[in-house]
Amino acid sequence: MTSIFDPTKFGDIELANRVVMAPLTRNRSPKAIPNNLNVTYYEQRASAGLIVTEGTPVSQQGQGYADVPGLYLPQAIEGWKKVTDAVHRRGGKIVTQIWHVGRVSHTSLQPNGGAPVAPSAIPAGGKTYIINPDGNGAFVDTSAPRALEHAEIAGIVADFAKGARAATDAGFDGIEIHGANGYLIDQFLKSGANQRTDEYGGSIENRARFLLEVVDAVTKEIGAGRVGIRLSPVTPANGVSDQDPQAVFNYVVEQLGHRGLSFIHVIEGATGGDRSFFQGDKPFDYQELKDIYRKAGGKGGWLVNNGYDRESASKAVESGYADAVAFGKLFLANPDLVQRFKDNAPLNEVDKSTFYGGGAKGYTDYPVLEAVA
Numbered sequence: 001m002t003s004i005f006d007p008t009k010f011g012d013i014e015l016a017n018r019v020v021m022a023p024l025t026r027n028r029s030p031k032a033i034p035n036n037l038n039v040t041y042y043e044q045r046a047s048a049g050l051i052v053t054e055g056t057p058v059s060q061q062g063q064g065y066a067d068v069p070g071l072y073l074p075q076a077i078e079g080w081k082k083v084t085d086a087v088h089r090r091g092g093k094i095v096t097q098i099w100h101v102g103r104v105s106h107t108s109l110q111p112n113g114g115a116p117v118a119p120s121a122i123p124a125g126g127k128t129y130i131i132n133p134d135g136n137g138a139f140v141d142t143s144a145p146r147a148l149e150h151a152e153i154a155g156i157v158a159d160f161a162k163g164a165r166a167a168t169d170a171g172f173d174g175i176e177i178h179g180a181n182g183y184l185i186d187q188f189l190k191s192g193a194n195q196r197t198d199e200y201g202g203s204i205e206n207r208a209r210f211l212l213e214v215v216d217a218v219t220k221e222i223g224a225g226r227v228g229i230r231l232s233p234v235t236p237a238n239g240v241s242d243q244d245p246q247a248v249f250n251y252v253v254e255q256l257g258h259r260g261l262s263f264i265h266v267i268e269g270a271t272g273g274d275r276s277f278f279q280g281d282k283p284f285d286y287q288e289l290k291d292i293y294r295k296a297g298g299k300g301g302w303l304v305n306n307g308y309d310r311e312s313a314s315k316a317v318e319s320g321y322a323d324a325v326a327f328g329k330l331f332l333a334n335p336d337l338v339q340r341f342k343d344n345a346p347l348n349e350v351d352k353s354t355f356y357g358g359g360a361k362g363y364t365d366y367p368v369l370e371a372v373a
Contacts, residue, residue: 001318002320005017005018011174011228011301016092018323018325021045024329027068032057032070034076034080037359039082040086042094043083046094047091047336049093050094051095054068056167057163058072058163059072066130071170072163077169077170080167080170084171100185102187105128105145106140115143115146117146118184119200121146122192123144160217160218164221165222174228175222175228176228176263177214177228180230189248190240190242191241192239193241211229219260227262228261228264229261234270234284237270246284250289254295255296256293257297257298266286266304275306287321303323305325305326308326
């Protein structure tokens with residue numbers, strides 16, 4: 001019987017176990033440049049079968065939160081090299097999540113103070129994180145977006161490809177495309193955020209066009225075996241919704257099944273919340289989603305996420321429902337989560353007050369088992 005501690009392979013990426021660190025925005029990289037504190041944070045968690053880094057914007061336009069590390073500055077690539085080197089020295093594998101937030105941003109973060117961009121000029125209605133003139137971080141309302149011109153879309157697709165190349169130059173083992181949680185790709189997919197009347201709006205095929213163009217550009221740049229994608233079929237994060245998400249995402253994974261990706265990373269339910277949450281007129285069928293992907297020829301790893309613990313993750317892998325399970329808050333508070341799972345040891349409590357911004361406290365100071373002993 002397969003265990004969460006058994007090795008596996010996602011495309012071209014070898015995983016020592018099936019306990020994956022999920023992407024977690026932490027806002028500790030001033031000026032979008034990874035620093036030594038970030039190096040320590042990721043190095044501490046290198047025992048994960050795979051680390052997926054926090055969302056990493058592919059351009060300044062794609063940045064929606066202050067002090068998140070980017071991939072569009074030479075200094076950022078050099079900073080990430082220190083991170084990947086440290087993780088690799090510890091025997092770990094690490095991919096970066098490439099990201100464009102779309103409408104989930106603020107004018108103070110955008111080039112020349114411009115409006116954030118989106119498929120349609122519909123506000124996200126959420127919050128984002130900025131640094132005030134006094135140097136303190138604060139959550140503020142997102143700014144009203146403008147609709148992307150048709151001619152601009154190809155440039156953003158190219159930015160994703162450049163980001164994938166930059167990630168490779170920085171030493172990452174691969175990349176995860178952020179297609180989830182109400183950010184730009186998800187905004188194109190969901191009918192509640194996309195009211196376009198050109199070939200990027202309307203039908204499911206049209207709304208999925210941007211996602212597939214990004215996937216094709218990125219896989220052409222670095223190879224499909226090093227590319228994964230994160231999807232969140234029903235999460236209402238950042239104000240997105242769809243009347244028939246099953247039809248949308250069944251189509252998406254069927255198309256992805258032809259493309260030889262490393263893995264599909266699925267957030268089940270509402271991100272960080274109710275796993276049973278759904279939109280539309282019936283509960284979302286994640287098994288159907290996986291079956292369609294496999295029938296379409298998809299051989300990449302099936303990675304699941306949201307609210308799993310040691311017991312439920314073990315059952316998911318042992319039953320064949322998932323190939324691996326991603327953990328967010330548990331990895332945040334337990335750098336040695338894999339060992340704690342092996343020993344069935346107690347877990348550190350999460351300090352929510354230190355999630356966003358700050359320094360070492362709540363970031364690199366969580367104790368490991370040896371320190372507790």
